[in-house]
Amino acid sequence: MWKEIFNKPTKWSVMKTLIFKEIDDLIIGSLGIVAFISFFVGGVVAIQTALNLTNPLIPSYLIGFATRQSVILEFAPTFISIVMAGKMGSFITSSIGTMRVTEQIDALEVMGVNSLNYLVFPKLMALLLYPFVIGISMFLGILGGWMAGVYGGFTASTEFIEGIQKDFIPFHIAYAFIKTFVFALLLATIPSFHGFYMKGGALEVGKASTVAFVWTSVTIILINYILTQLLLS
Amino acid sequence: MIEIRNIEKSFGDSKVLKGVSTIFETGKTNLIIGQSGSGKTVLLKSLLGIHKPDEGSISFDGRIYAELSKDEKRELRTEIGMVFQGSALFDSMTVEQNVGFPLKMFTRNSRAKIQERVDFVLKRVDLVDAHNKLPSEISGGMQKRVAIARAIVNNPKYLFCDEPNSGLDPNTSTLIDNLIKEITEEYNITTVINTHDMNSVMEIGENIIFLKDGVKAWQGTKEEIFITDNEDIVEFVYSSNLFKKVREAYLKEHKALSL
Numbered sequence: 174m175w176k177e178i179f180n181k182p183t184k185w186s187v188m189k190t191l192i193f194k195e196i197d198d199l200i201i202g203s204l205g206i207v208a209f210i211s212f213f214v215g216g217v218v219a220i221q222t223a224l225n226l227t228n229p230l231i232p233s234y235l236i237g238f239a240t241r242q243s244v245i246l247e248f249a250p251t252f253i254s255i256v257m258a259g260k261m262g263s264f265i266t267s268s269i270g271t272m273r274v275t276e277q278i279d280a281l282e283v284m285g286v287n288s289l290n291y292l293v294f295p296k297l298m299a300l301l302l303y304p305f306v307i308g309i310s311m312f313l314g315i316l317g318g319w320m321a322g323v324y325g326g327f328t329a330s331t332e333f334i335e336g337i338q339k340d341f342i343p344f345h346i347a348y349a350f351i352k353t354f355v356f357a358l359l360l361a362t363i364p365s366f367h368g369f370y371m372k373g374g375a376l377e378v379g380k381a382s383t384v385a386f387v388w389t390s391v392t393i394i395l396i397n398y399i400l401t402q403l404l405l406s
Numbered sequence: 407m408i409e410i411r412n413i414e415k416s417f418g419d420s421k422v423l424k425g426v427s428t429i430f431e432t433g434k435t436n437l438i439i440g441q442s443g444s445g446k447t448v449l450l451k452s453l454l455g456i457h458k459p460d461e462g463s464i465s466f467d468g469r470i471y472a473e474l475s476k477d478e479k480r481e482l483r484t485e486i487g488m489v490f491q492g493s494a495l496f497d498s499m500t501v502e503q504n505v506g507f508p509l510k511m512f513t514r515n516s517r518a519k520i521q522e523r524v525d526f527v528l529k530r531v532d533l534v535d536a537h538n539k540l541p542s543e544i545s546g547g548m549q550k551r552v553a554i555a556r557a558i559v560n561n562p563k564y565l566f567c568d569e570p571n572s573g574l575d576p577n578t579s580t581l582i583d584n585l586i587k588e589i590t591e592e593y594n595i596t597t598v599i600n601t602h603d604m605n606s607v608m609e610i611g612e613n614i615i616f617l618k619d620g621v622k623a624w625q626g627t628k629e630e631i632f633i634t635d636n637e638d639i640v641e642f643v644y645s646s647n648l649f650k651k652v653r654e655a656y657l658k659e660h661k662a663l664s665l
Contacts, residue, residue, distance in 0.1 A: 181480075183511070184510075184511060186510075187510055187511060194498075271497075272496075275492055275494060275497075276490045276491070276492055276494040277494050277495075277496055277497075279456065279490065279494065280488065280490060280494040280496075282456065283454050283455075283456070283483065283486060283488045283566075284483065284484070284486075284488075284507075284508055284511065284512075285480050285483030285484050285512070286511060
């Protein structure tokens with residue numbers, strides 16, 4: 174499959190349009206839900222941390238610190254990618270699967286179009302912008318934590334900001350974006366594979382979407398473990 | 407002209423095509439008929455290169471498909487137009503974008519030239535008001551016409567149609583049949599149609615190949631189908647009372663004329 178995706182590329186003028194369409198569907202179309210989830214989960218992380226800091230010796234800047242660490246290291250890259258496995262993944266599998274069922278992929282092949290390149294390559298290119306989505310998620314997660322902490326009366330703004338800046342390791346950002354990049358490849362290819370090679374009718378399209386979501390999530394979690402072991406330990 | 411020689415194709419233990427040989431003539435509507443499971447679709451997909459035959463050869467105007475290089479095969483595919491059973495229109499594209507797709511993909515024509523050709527072809531299939539509609543917004547008959555327009559937009563040498571009348575009312579079916587026949591003659595295309603529809607056989611069957619259990623059981627024209635003694639095709643074509651009566655009347659008239 175990988176070889177075919179890059180083999181015999183589609184005309185650039187056509188491919189350009191396809192890539193922009195995929196950016197719109199997959200990246201821009203996901204921003205709303207990513208922003209919503211990130212903001213509120215960031216808020217919840219801040220509140221949960223604050224509520225668990227019962228010992229007065231523990232400084233309250235730890236709320237900001239914990240929110241930053243949770244959001245940057247795990248929540249934004251991994252948790253959002255699992256949500257995206259459901260949102261983007263099911264969209265990719267069902268759209269390609271429907272094309273398979275309705276003979277649209279056969280039509281492309283008969284015309285002499287490399288259907289894997291035509292269908293999967295633009296998704297891969299669009300998902301190169303996925304780290305941008307995760308960057309927004311990180312920002313909004315921390316913003317949500319700050320708002321919940323400050324306006325909920327759990328911490329002062331200066332302390333929260335001090336916590337965000339405390340013991341900052343720039344490599345953690347690199348680690349998060351390396352993970353994000355790998356997850357983007359998984360998000361584009363696993364659902365595409367399940368859609369492209371599916372057989373049957375409408376019911377099987379639904380089943381393929383579910384299977385694609387499960388496999389993408391499982392793979393993301395396993396790769397997350399391996400990358401964390403390799404990059405942080 | 408497409409010539410197939412001794413085509414054999416198996417799937418596991420089941421042999422679907424058992425040495426089929428025939429010639430599909432240029433400028434004529436060549437029909438493949440037969441019961442479900444007789445191997446029609448496998449034969450059509452073998453012609454399209456979707457299935458690779460186990461034995462035998464397929465040649466397109468002297469070019470043996472199996473002996474062509476990758477680039478030559480790609481080139482040959484651009485000479486093929488295909489009308490799928492379910493139309494297979496791209497649902498994210500408008501009618502006009504669907505029809506212009508092969509031109510956009512395989513030619514270096516300017517936007518204006520592509521538009522001009524698309525307009526011409528859509529007019530040819532009698533679709534003038536549907537340019538900006540999506541496939542889901544038009545009827546089944548219109549979708550078939552868009553599929554035909556897309557298949558012929560790149561001036562193909564070979565046109566393949568898989569059950570072009572399925573799901574259409576008799577009136578629209580006849581319109582589609584006649585359109586395919588007219589286009590075949592007008593552009594001198596080698597047209598191969600896979601069908602179950604006996605009305606199509608009687609309407610446009612210039613060269614009919616009857617398959618039974620993966621074997622070519624009969625070949626002839628729509629006129630010959632009335633007078634044939636071949637039991638297999640008589641049983642298949644005249645299974646309906648209406649066609650039985652039509653045949654009896656034809657034979658009666660034929661006998662009276664010969665007397």
